Amino acid sequence: xxxxxxxxxxxxxxxxxTPVVDxxxxxxxxxxxxxxLGPSGCGKTTTLRMIAGLEKLTSGELLFDGRxxxxxxxDQRNVGMVFQNYALYPHMTVFDNLSFGxxxxxxxxxxxxxxxxxxxxxxxxxxxxxxxxxxxxGGQRQRVALGRALVRDPVVFLMDEPLSNLDSNLREQTRLxxxxxxxxxxxxxxYVTHDQNEALTLADRVVVMEGxxxxxxxxxxxxxxxxxxxxxxxxxxxxxxxxWPLSGPDAGDSVERGDGIQLPQGFLEAIDEFxxxxxxxxxxxxxxxxxxxxxxxxxxxxxxxxxxxxSHVHLHAKLGSSGGGERLVSRLxxxxxxxxxxxxxxxxxxxxxxxxxxGTGRRISTSTPVPRTGSSTGLSDPGRLTFPxxxxxxxxxxxxxx
Amino acid sequence: xxxxxxQVSDSELLTxxxxxxxxxxxxxxxxxLSSLKNRLVAYGLMFPAIAVFVAFFYIPAxxxxxxxxxxxxxxxxxxxxxxxxxxxxxxxxxxxxxxLLTSAYYTVVMIPATTLLALGIALLLxxxxxxxxxGVWRAAVFLPHVTPIVATSIIWVWIFNPHFGLANYLLTSxxxxxxxxxxxxxxxxxxxxxxxLWHSLGLYVIIFLAGLSRVPRELIEVxxxxxxxxxxxxxxIIWPLISPTTFFVVVLxxxxxxQAFSQIYTMTGGPHGGAGGPAFATTTDAVLVYQxxxxxxxxxxxxxxxxxxxxxxxxxxxxxxxxxxxxxxYR
Numbered sequence: 025x026x027x028x029x030x031x032x033x034x035x036x037x038x039x040x041x042t043p044v045v046d047x048x049x050x051x052x053x054x055x056x057x058x059x060x061l062g063p064s065g066c067g068k069t070t071t072l073r074m075i076a077g078l079e080k081l082t083s084g085e086l087l088f089d090g091r092x093x094x095x096x097x098x099d100q101r102n103v104g105m106v107f108q109n110y111a112l113y114p115h116m117t118v119f120d121n122l123s124f125g126x127x128x129x130x131x132x133x134x135x136x137x138x139x140x141x142x143x144x145x146x147x148x149x150x151x152x153x154x155x156x157x158x159x160x161x162g163g164q165r166q167r168v169a170l171g172r173a174l175v176r177d178p179v180v181f182l183m184d185e186p187l188s189n190l191d192s193n194l195r196e197q198t199r200l201x202x203x204x205x206x207x208x209x210x211x212x213x214x215y216v217t218h219d220q221n222e223a224l225t226l227a228d229r230v231v232v233m234e235g236x237x238x239x240x241x242x243x244x245x246x247x248x249x250x251x252x253x254x255x256x257x258x259x260x261x262x263x264x265x266x267x268w269p270l271s272g273p274d275a276g277d278s279v280e281r282g283d284g285i286q287l288p289q290g291f292l293e294a295i296d297e298f299x300x301x302x303x304x305x306x307x308x309x310x311x312x313x314x315x316x317x318x319x320x321x322x323x324x325x326x327x328x329x330x331x332x333x334x335s336h337v338h339l340h341a342k343l344g345s346s347g348g349g350e351r352l353v354s355r356l357x358x359x360x361x362x363x364x365x366x367x368x369x370x371x372x373x374x375x376x377x378x379x380x381x382x383g384t385g386r387r388i389s390t391s392t393p394v395p396r397t398g399s400s401t402g403l404s405d406p407g408r409l410t411f412p413x414x415x416x417x418x419x420x421x422x423x424x425x426x
Numbered sequence: 427x428x429x430x431x432x433q434v435s436d437s438e439l440l441t442x443x444x445x446x447x448x449x450x451x452x453x454x455x456x457x458x459l460s461s462l463k464n465r466l467v468a469y470g471l472m473f474p475a476i477a478v479f480v481a482f483f484y485i486p487a488x489x490x491x492x493x494x495x496x497x498x499x500x501x502x503x504x505x506x507x508x509x510x511x512x513x514x515x516x517x518x519x520x521x522x523x524x525x526l527l528t529s530a531y532y533t534v535v536m537i538p539a540t541t542l543l544a545l546g547i548a549l550l551l552x553x554x555x556x557x558x559x560x561g562v563w564r565a566a567v568f569l570p571h572v573t574p575i576v577a578t579s580i581i582w583v584w585i586f587n588p589h590f591g592l593a594n595y596l597l598t599s600x601x602x603x604x605x606x607x608x609x610x611x612x613x614x615x616x617x618x619x620x621x622x623l624w625h626s627l628g629l630y631v632i633i634f635l636a637g638l639s640r641v642p643r644e645l646i647e648v649x650x651x652x653x654x655x656x657x658x659x660x661x662x663i664i665w666p667l668i669s670p671t672t673f674f675v676v677v678l679x680x681x682x683x684x685q686a687f688s689q690i691y692t693m694t695g696g697p698h699g700g701a702g703g704p705a706f707a708t709t710t711d712a713v714l715v716y717q718x719x720x721x722x723x724x725x726x727x728x729x730x731x732x733x734x735x736x737x738x739x740x741x742x743x744x745x746x747x748x749x750x751x752x753x754x755x756y757r
Contacts, residue, residue, distance in 0.1 A: 076651060077651070078647055078651070098650060098651045099650060099651055099652065099653040099654075103651065105648060105651055107644045107648065109642070109644065111642065111644035111645050111647070111648045113645060113649075113662075113663060114667070114755075115666045115667060115755040124649070124652060124654070124662070125649075125652030125653055125654070128649070128652055128653045128654035128655075128658055129652075129653040172648075172652075176652070
């Protein structure tokens with residue numbers, strides 16, 4: 025196991041000179057499960073490949089336990105990598121797939137057999153050792169790929185979207201198995217995905233990336249409740265956060281607004297410094313409710329349509345009494361019934377409001393909102409999300425309980 | 427009167443089920459007509475290709491089998507059934523056995539040389555070891571194959587000219603003795619091989635490149651991460667995964683080497699006859715078939731030789747197939 029550090033790591037391909045990964049600083053503690061999360065092309069896989077030794081850093085430093093690894097070949101870094109398509113050797117049996125690496129490094133037949141048997145026991149592969157990959161199901165192949173990474177007793181596990189080839193049921197099941205495996209073995213794990221459910225459920229810390237840059241590194245609950253910028257706010261959550269500009273000369277001193285938004289009295293006074301370019305207001309769809317309490321922010325809107333998703337309803341609306349303003353999405357309880365064209369007032373508690381700098385997109389620090397605690401909310405459809413830390417839970421309707 | 431389901435026959439039950447809207451129009455008569463029309467169009471489109479194939483392949487091939495068992499002359503309409511007589515004559519012809527041995531020698535050298543060189547060049551082009559602009563190199567390697575072999579063979583005749591050819595110039599410039607090449611009994615066939623190799627290599631390189639492109643890069647990456655060095659990755663990962671391509675190349679080159687004719691004809695004799703020299707050093711089976719038929723006008727004997735050649739190629743292909751079923755890995 026190892027502590028991994030990236031200091032100003034960048035990767036530029038010669039073709040067009042555009043940095044794929046740009047000046048990344050990251051510290052991954054020994055035994056930590058870190059997920060690199062972001063959309064396609066954000067540089068997460070390139071970062072993983074740089075750690076594996078499959079790509080050279082253009083600049084910056086990569087350290088394993090303080091030792092500079094930039095020029096150490098991949099096979100000497102002792103990493104176990106799991107690829108998206110598993111990359112199993114199709115012409116070899118499961119046993120040969122698992123033992124190939126050890127045999128390549130000169131480990132004897134007897135010792136290789138012992139290690140394979142041990143790993144096969146952990147991953148329940150004992151009965152599959154004589155089969156070839158094409159004779160295995162998706163989940164079994166995935167376990168073999170994990171086993172191959174595990175069998176060399178790596179200092180770090182690198183996983184590149186390992187669940188994306190599985191169907192949704194198997195994905196959830198395997199996700200749980202991965203979490204159990206990590207809890208049992210405690211190997212430092214770096215996991216790449218574009219699926220926020222995987223990221224938020226598995227990670228000790230999530231690294232949100234976009235355009236080759238790291239946007240935020242935090243615990244899943246913090247990434248969700250206090251996104252560092254508008255990109256993270258939109259990217260995390262399903263649907264992402266509602267964001268509306270609060271620009272204009274009266275942005276700082278008026279709570280009565282003509283665009284259908286009414287902020288709580290004194291809400292903007294908590295802001296330390298007003299950005300010159302204006303602000304954006306953010307509210308998560310699950311924090312909007314039809315039960316408007318005293319002191320809530322209010323959103324007057326006109327209903328466009330409702331999507332019934334079983335456990336909840338997505339209400340799509342436009343701000344303003346005439347429905348001519350910005351778009352709004354709200355996540356309501358399944359019994360909600362609102363006709364298209366109906367006028368509606370939604371409320372959100374002050375602590376669930378987020379403010380961002382309109383120019384830079386960065387979060388504006390205030391005394392509110394604050395990360396909340398309470399019972400649980402679901403980000404995923406239709407399943408509910410439970411954070412690894414049981415102390416951090418949210419109410420399904422976005423209103424703080426207790 | 428109530429009717430239970432068991433009282434209704436299967437056919438009644440089926441007619442009671444309404445047919446899907448699209449199917450209702452397709453009554454049996456319409457279906458037959460439509461399928462007849464489709465078939466006519468299909469055969470009409472295939473006709474030109476089939477006609478050419480029948481006229482220039484099946485009829486001559488059938489006629490060849492026929493005359494192999496007869497005494498037949500192009501100048502006389504009298505044909506006489508001789509059974510295996512032509513084959514008996516061949517068995518007692520030392521030149522026929524010599525031609526088979528020459529063909530075998532040519533094949534035994536050419537197949538491994540072609541396969542290994544083509545694979546080596548394909549690996550170099552794929553890995554791009556010190557090579558930029560891979561597309562230009564691929565085109566350069568493939569170019570000889572699209573040039574007519576007669577034209578390239580004439581160039582090689584000049585290169586192998588013992589007195590002022592490039593080959594001997596290069597040999598003597600590194601203090602090696604000049605060779606007789608096409609005038610030497612020992613070097614004439616190797617000279618033809620070099621020409622054939624140069625001409626055919628491009629095709630096999632492209633086939634190998636296609637095969638290599640089907641080996642997922644992740645397999646090579648993961649093997650590298652696991653500590654396997656390049657030779658082991660090639661031996662244990664790449665080689666087994668490209669075995670169908672290798673098998674295809676071996677079959678293709680076996681067939682083409684046993685049939686090699688144009689380059690030998692051009693380099694060793696040309697239109698004035700005498701191809702296959704010097705002293706029959708380059709007389710392969712295909713050359714002997716040509717000479718027997720069109721120089722000596724023993725068409726029946728040449729047909730029998732062709733059948734033997736066909737039998738050898740068929741046997742070799744079956745052996746290769748038998749081996750491939752055991753060692754080639756198909757995904």
